[in-house]
Amino acid sequence: xxxxxxxxxxxxxxxxxxxxxxxxxxxxxxxxxxxxxxxxxxxxxxxxxxxxxxxxxxxxxxxxxxxxxxxxxxxxxxxxxxxxxxxxxxxxxxxxxxxxxxxxxxxxxxxxxxxxxxxxxxxxxxxxxxxxxxxxxxxxxxxxxxxxxxxxxxxxxxxxxxxxxxxxxxxxxxxxxxxxxxxxxxxxxxxxxxxxxxxxxxxxxxxxxxxxxxxxxxxxxxxxxxxxxxxxxxxxxxxxxx
Amino acid sequence: xxxxxxxxxxxxxxxxxxxxxxxxxxxxxxxxxxxxxxxxxxxxxxxxxxxxxxxxxxxxxxxxxxxxxxxxxxxxxxxxxxxxxxxxxxxxxxxxxxxxxxxxxxxxxxxxxxxxxxxxxxxxxxxxxxxxxxxxxxxxxxxxxxxxxxxxxxxxxxxxxxxxxxxxxxxxxxxxxxxxxxxxxxxxxxxxxxxxxxxxxxxxxxxxxxxxxxxxxxxxxxxxxxxxxxxxxxxxxxxxxxxxxxx
Numbered sequence: 349x350x351x352x353x354x355x356x357x358x359x360x361x362x363x364x365x366x367x368x369x370x371x372x373x374x375x376x377x378x379x380x381x382x383x384x385x386x387x388x389x390x391x392x393x394x395x396x397x398x399x400x401x402x403x404x405x406x407x408x409x410x411x412x413x414x415x416x417x418x419x420x421x422x423x424x425x426x427x428x429x430x431x432x433x434x435x436x437x438x439x440x441x442x443x444x445x446x447x448x449x450x451x452x453x454x455x456x457x458x459x460x461x462x463x464x465x466x467x468x469x470x471x472x473x474x475x476x477x478x479x480x481x482x483x484x485x486x487x488x489x490x491x492x493x494x495x496x497x498x499x500x501x502x503x504x505x506x507x508x509x510x511x512x513x514x515x516x517x518x519x520x521x522x523x524x525x526x527x528x529x530x531x532x533x534x535x536x537x538x539x540x541x542x543x544x545x546x547x548x549x550x551x552x553x554x555x556x557x558x559x560x561x562x563x564x565x566x567x568x569x570x571x572x573x574x575x576x577x578x579x580x581x582x583x584x585x586x587x588x589x590x
Numbered sequence: 591x592x593x594x595x596x597x598x599x600x601x602x603x604x605x606x607x608x609x610x611x612x613x614x615x616x617x618x619x620x621x622x623x624x625x626x627x628x629x630x631x632x633x634x635x636x637x638x639x640x641x642x643x644x645x646x647x648x649x650x651x652x653x654x655x656x657x658x659x660x661x662x663x664x665x666x667x668x669x670x671x672x673x674x675x676x677x678x679x680x681x682x683x684x685x686x687x688x689x690x691x692x693x694x695x696x697x698x699x700x701x702x703x704x705x706x707x708x709x710x711x712x713x714x715x716x717x718x719x720x721x722x723x724x725x726x727x728x729x730x731x732x733x734x735x736x737x738x739x740x741x742x743x744x745x746x747x748x749x750x751x752x753x754x755x756x757x758x759x760x761x762x763x764x765x766x767x768x769x770x771x772x773x774x775x776x777x778x779x780x781x782x783x784x785x786x787x788x789x790x791x792x793x794x795x796x797x798x799x800x801x802x803x804x805x806x807x808x809x810x811x812x813x814x815x816x817x818x819x820x821x822x823x824x825x826x827x828x829x830x831x832x833x834x835x836x837x
Contacts, residue, residue, distance in 0.1 A: 533760070570761075
């Protein structure tokens with residue numbers, strides 16, 4: 349496969365997995381492997397920002413301790429922190445250069461100790477939203493070419509889309525659960541009205557007023573009370589007949 | 591062009607305003623006209639596996655949702671379970687075995703074609719949008735596109751939440767719920783027959799099926815105390831007031 353074909357394959361993989369329920373972490377691991385293949389770098393990691401804006405490693409091309417430590421360091425400082433904050437790529441950072449690593453000396457020192465010479469950080473962004481950063485490491489001194497930088501950014505974009513899509517689905521599922529809860533709540537209220545109306549031989553409005561009154565007086569949520577009425581855990585004779 | 595404007599107006603009004611009693615705002619009849627069909631209905635799947643109608647045109651569409659609720663089968667259940675559209679352009683040509691009891695009932699309603707679209711949230715299904723038409727025949731491509739648009743917009747509106755949903759969940763005054771009477775009747779039947787509300791709902795559905803009546807109509811009889819399930823475990827009375835300790 350040519351590099352373009354590899355890249356295309358990565359995109360198709362992304363589209364394929366996104367239409368269905370998919371494992372985000374697994375997908376991002378695959379993406380890291382693709383990065384290794386396509387860009388001939390030593391190590392790759394995907395860093396994701398939490399709601400507080402702190403970065404966490406979510407997937408890496410290998411699980412060597414020395415590498416994981418490097419990512420862990422970047423909750424505070426490092427090229428990914430800068431990249432995530434500014435939303436712009438930082439390419440071909442020479443880890444031996446004090447000038448280029450002035451903002452993250454501790455990180456640079458540890459990276460050198462781990463055997464790396466060069467690092468690149470690319471933002472994972474969609475319009476205004478920066479969700480994280482893609483981090484590449486190389487043991488060689490290497491200035492990334494223009495076309496490699498494009499490929500790297502394309503892969504970062506794929507990761508971004510995967511993450512945003514995943515969030516949409518998760519968010520959608522939460523909202524779906526809320527709608528279902530609203531529906532269940534309404535159903536259980538109607539059932540409890542029926543139960544009480546039948547026990548008291550009154551009409552539904554009287555039963556409903558009594559249920560609401562009892563909920564208020566006992567500081568219960570109406571749905572909670574009605575649930576207890578329908579599953580028989582509440583003695584309905586304790587409800588005051590208006 | 592007129593139809594386009596109609597659709598735009600429908601999409602624009604789907605979000606409920608203060609004046610609307612339901613969770614969906616737009617006029618379903620207008621939506622049906624914009625889509626070139628005779629009726630529409632939107633139902634949402636509940637944990638019980640049955641769907642609750644939240645928005646529908648009166649008449650055949652409401653009845654179609656009801657018979658599917660009564661029997662627990664049909665294009666809506668299939669679309670919901672599979673997260674796929676179920677398009678039946680000619681109900682007369684559907685093999686009888688597909689929905690054995692349902693098909694004759696749909697025929698009785700005078701429905702010739704049914705188009706059921708899933709309301710999708712990612713890979714999951716929230717419920718269904720069902721279009722029905724007296725005249726058999728496929729849904730034209732443009733109407734198909736529009737139906738998906740309405741389905742997606744409906745999903746967004748239903749998921750949005752807000753005051754209307756809170757009012758609905760708490761059964762506040764003025765918040766409409768099509769299936770309310772069915773669940774009220776289930777509550778009453780559960781006391782009459784000494785069974786759980788889930789079993790009571792089954793008894794209600796079974797009664798509606800056995801007598802070939804709409805389930806909401808039977809439920810209204812129960813709530814009005816014209817029908818009781820009190821005395822007879824197997825065969826509830828269908829006569830006026832029979833068997834009740836009525837007022």
